[in-house]
Amino acid sequence: MSNVPANLKYTKDHEWVLINADGTVTVGITDYAQTSLGDVTFCDLPKVGDTFSQHDTFGAVESVKAASDLYIPVSGEIIAVNGEVNSAPELVNKDPYGAAWMIKVKPANAAELAGLLDAAAYTAIL
Amino acid sequence: MSETLQRTPLFDFHVRHGARIVPFAGWEMPVQYTSIIEEHNAVRQKAGLFDVSHMGECRVTGPDSARFLDRVMTNAMGTIKPGAARYTVMCQPDGGCVDDLIVYRVSEHEFFICLNAGNARKDIAWMQAQAKAEGFNVTVKDECADWAQIAIQGPLAEKILATLTKADLPAIKRFAYAVDTVAGVAGCIISRTGYTGSPGFEVYIPAAGADAVAEAVFTAGKPEGLLLTGLGCRDSLRLEACYPLYGHEISETISPLQGGLGWVVKLDKSPAFIGQEALKAQAAALPSKVVFFKLNDRRIARQDTPVLAGDKVVGRVLSGTLSPLLNQPIGSALVDTAALSGELAVDLRGNKVPVTLVPEPFFK
Secondary structure, eight states: OOOOOTTOEEOTTSEEEEEOTTSOEEEEEOHHHHHHHOSEEEEEOOOTTOEEOTTOEEEEEEESSOEEEEEOSSOEEEEEEOTHHHHOTTHHHHOTTTTTOOEEEEESOGGGGGGSBOHHHHHHHO | OOSOOEEOTTHHHHHHTTOEEEEETTEEEEEESSOHHHHHHHHHHSEEEEEOTTSEEEEEESTTHHHHHHHHBSSOOTTOOTTBEEEEEEEOTTSOEEEEEEEEEEETTEEEEEEOGGGHHHHHHHHHHHHHHHTOOOEEEEOGGGEEEEEEESTTHHHHHHTTBOSOGGGSOTTBEEEEEETTEEEEEEEOOOSSSSSEEEEEEEGGGHHHHHHHHHHHHGGGTEEEOOHHHHHHHHHHTTOOOBTTTBOSSSOTTTTTOGGGOOTTOSSOOTTHHHHHHHHHSOSEEEEEEEESSSSOOOTTOEEEETTEEEEEEEEEEEETTTTEEEEEEEEEGGGTTSOEEEEETTEEEEEEEOSSOSOO
16 A cells, blocks of 8 residues: 555645645655556756646656656746656665655645645545 | 456466566566666676567468568578578568568478567467468468567576576577477577577477476576566566667558568569568668667667657657666667658657667677
8 A cells, every 4th residue: 555644635647645734745656656666767847937837747757667747736936856766776666755745836726736636636646 | 447457387487486577468477586787797797597488479381381481571582491490570462561480491381470469469360361361371370379478588598498408509590499308398499699688599489388497497597696587677688789679660551661570571482472562662762761879878769759850850769768888878760761860869758869870689
């Protein structure tokens, strides 16, 4: 069974979203996603300052088997990118909800957050 | 999916040992048990146990067997000695590949042949049709369902297998085989062949005995560091060794000469093999060739990625993966011969990455 922490929100594309106290969000890929991908070898991540609309491709994660696009859960501006996952992509397999966070976003439209899945709804689609 | 996926005699073994099962060439096969990279490294450093029972088998018998095989295969068949095996290609009249295969000589008039999983039915029908059309006195018998096949690969493969059989393994040279009992199962074909670049054996097992043999190999090998290994690492291992995979480096449209298999194509055979004339003509000026490359990048160039010379498309990627040996992406591509002397690149999600051609296998 995949680990689906109750404190996070999710997308059907297997990203997790942590809503921070300051209104920003932290995004990564779920335990289910990393298991499906297998050994992660590389993450293509955007640059700080890039802006995206909800569901845009913001990067890609590569494993030995395949490259998968990453879709941004909410519209907004990238305010931080985790360089650690570039130098140590295996972190995505080891700690998908912690050390392998990928980006922090300043949401442009907070209403979009309400449309994300909670843990129970995400578990239901696995 | 219109066709029901087939299961090998080792399907329950895989489930019992926690494999991740995926569809492959019409079969439900284990892609990995733990991690492709760990399994890959186990084969290079210790040993790995693969189920390759999806591969097909047939048997050619009859007084014309050797002559017939020399007609349908590109490599020399009549000179194989009983107890030995030879790698070969079977070609269409236009020089495209029907399949690549291993032919084992059993006796003067009997040969056992290993076929690719996805091609087995096609190969057998092809051989039967050629035999009939040209009046060869041979029988081509489908034995796909009779056999399971495992591959024990890695530097410790021989040590592990030696605990399970009385066969004289050191006496079995590369591309030779013996028939003996393995883990109590009689009639196994123990062949010193493989598809990883590492030393080891492929063992054909009468289907009913497959589970017992696989369990025995795993039990004997585990303390030595043997891992169960899936098709995921089989692909990265064979790509490091620059072995072609049918449907990628060779196919109905990529000839053995283009695919780098000129060494198994005997262009001066007489009588000629099917496809010989076309390949002779092609040999004079190959329009495109399969090359192997590495990238100084972390992105993997996947199958069908265009290969560029400047802005011009001069080829396409056939296979791509991360080499655990180099910790770099590697791959193969079919590239226009005229473009091979210049700079090549691949476009990976908007990043133009230079391609470094590699003349020798990454792993030898």
